Amino acid sequence: MKLAFLDAFTGALDFIFNQREAQTGGVEVGGLGQVADLTLDHVEVSAIALTGSLAIAMPIGVWLGHRGRGELLAVAIGNAGRAVPELALIAFMVAFVGVGLVNVSIALLVLGIPPILTNSFVAIRQVDRDAVEAARGMGMSEPEIVGKVELPLAVPTLMSGVRTAAIAIVATATIAPLAGVVTLGDLILSRNVYGDDGVLAGAILVAVLALVVELALAGVQRLLTPRGVLLQRAPAAV
């Protein structure tokens, strides 16, 4: 293994912290300011898509799971979502719909909805039927059952779906620049502007961002999981 790669990483780190002239000349690129801007853009785009996915997919998944219907559909959508290549999706958006934030957001929704839908469904289905029966027998209304019994017990699997969606969204937001939405991915995709250091810096930043998001969501999961459920082993995600 050549030690040259160490140079590459040093160069990338330098790019992150210090401004320099663009390969194409004229403007200054790099430095913490630009990095912060791009990161914020990336987070913004991802957050919009994640929120949207949650708002659409979770209620549907939870309700289907509660009623016990549509298992085939929920699982099929999950499988189909996995098969969609993100690059093809973005390309599709560019070719057929055009560039811009709205179109990119739609693409990100397409990637974020399946894991949340499937996992919400499975999470609710997996809740101990006896607990639900007992709740019904005690006179809880259906929405109360969902809110007080099923959802809390379903948190681990639910959150695991959210985490999967978040990672997929953050990852695809990296190629959003292909559709005209600037994110950290721009550093990777526009080598002629940012240079090799910039490209590597972009990769490092995206990776770190993804890990931070994952850890943050894991923390949220911990907070939301009721103590009693924490003591059990969390079921494996779909």
Place this chain on the structure above:
Amino acid sequence: MEQVASRESGAGEAVAVEFRDATKRYPGATDDAVRGLTLEVPAGEICVLVGPSGCGKTTAMRMVNRMVEITDGDILVGDRTVRERGPAELRREIGYVIQQIGLFPHRTIADNIATVPRLLGWERERIDARVDELLGVVGLEREIAERFPAQLSGGQQQRVGVARALAANPGVMLMDEPFGAVDPINRERLQNEFLRLQAELRKTILFVTHDIDEAIKMGDRIAILRQGGRLAQYATPAELLMAPGDDFVEDFVGADRALKRLALMRVSDIDLWEAPLAFPGQATSEVRAKLDGAEVPHPLVIDAERRPLGWMSDSDLAQATVPAQPDTRPDPVVELDDVMRDALSDLLQAETRYSPVVDPQGRLAGVLSVEIISEFLTSDEALVEEHPAPERPLAEAEEAG
């Protein structure tokens, strides 16, 4: 039941199993699981380990094949200590049957049965032949060899479990509640078939159960264990029933131990009474003469082949000759081979005092009464000739040969 034709070499010979002060102590436990167990199981016999839940009987059994490691003391299988043998090698020479059976779901029945022979490296033909043979031995059709465990009923799976344990022809078998997971009807059938099998194979068997009735039925010797794996009594079933060692054993055996003894005996085991006999057409005066001092105060009419036709009533006696069809029917007619307990039950149910006993050809052998039975049970010489387990009377659903 088929004859076990082939004589497999080596491990086939049954050997004695001996516990010498065997102890099992789990780290951190307040009491020993098994303490100082000492007993010897003679080669070719069935020793039943029985006791209340948690008494250590299963632990003791599993110490023999080192599924549980001995803390103190020793266990010898055929004069060789188990502590100095490699566990895997030791286990391949000992048959192992557990309650949940534990068939491999992903292997066919044939593959399951062939497990140990494969581990021992037998040739293909030898294995195939052995599997075929064993299926017959345990009473299963050859066609199920290629099926999977999920396709078999509970009773069938149990039989496969036994076949699998017998595959390498071990001299010693360990059986942990092997018929426990089956319904009572099938369990009885399996027990009977297993005893028939043992009559031929004569393996040394350690059998664990919590059911004292099963222990009495299956065991040549019974070891009753207390909590903490301590031996309370080690005796043959008859000894156990007649002379329980202490209150614990007496409670465990049950208050009906006298009746339990009756299950161990056949009608042919005791001395029967004789009734005055009468033939159709005979002068009743002759019959009346016989009545004086007879053990049974009623005459029994028999035909030329000594088959009982019925009991003579007073009005019958008042006639000149003996009728061919007496007033009282001979039923219930008991057979010499019948289990004593069933005979008593018949007598009580029919509310008669006396019952003619016939041999397998239907000819009169004597008369049985409730009094004979109770006399026998209370007499001092009632140390019954102990039958080995495989030769004890079996309650049959259908008549076997």
Place this chain on the structure above:
Amino acid sequence: MNPGVAAHLPLAQGDDFFQERSDTGCVQENGFFCAQWAFENFDRYMSPLLEHIVLVSVSVFAGFAIAIGLAVLSHGRRWLVPPLLGLTGVLYTIPSLAFFILLLPITGFGRTTAIVALTAYTLQIIYRNVVAGLANVPAASKDAGRGMGMTDQQLLWRVELPLAVPELVAGLRIATVSTVAIATLAVFAGAGGLGDPLLKDITFRTNVIVAGGLAILLAIAFDALLVLAGRVASPWRKVRPV
């Protein structure tokens, strides 16, 4: 604002893929799907398709081998499972494009980089599924196996792993479908694949449909193949009590 928004070049080099297009009206107007163009130029997708198949096959196979190795390692050493899950989880979390780029300085441009990254991505799901499969082996079967004289190794390879095959196949299916999708990005590592034609002209609709469609069809094909393989490998699953 940031420079370089619209025009950009992918990192992959290659011949001019789509400079030649037949001059039919459909292509000029960039119609929804120009069947004639697609039919005439289909052979141009064959090489990327083949590359794609190779990338996916090698990566999933390598991931399968490594994950099984990890599972055997952590079998009987339960304390290893959480750290291994964590490690494979980190690999899974890093977005694939970033992963490719990060590997470039180490393994250079080309297939190796792509395969390393794709393999790493499959590890978590396969490992997790094998571990779950092993945990579901009936305890009675293990006890019986051990009691009959199987060593721990024999038990593992003859009883436990075969019984874990259904879960393993489920994990392989997920891993394979995901890998087919991610491998479209392998072009950024210089490894070709269906992402190559895609990127060459991202605005040409027919191109997007053919390349993207092939990727999706490939995923379906692999999935079906694995389902079949799973059935062959676990014949005892489809039987019902007689």
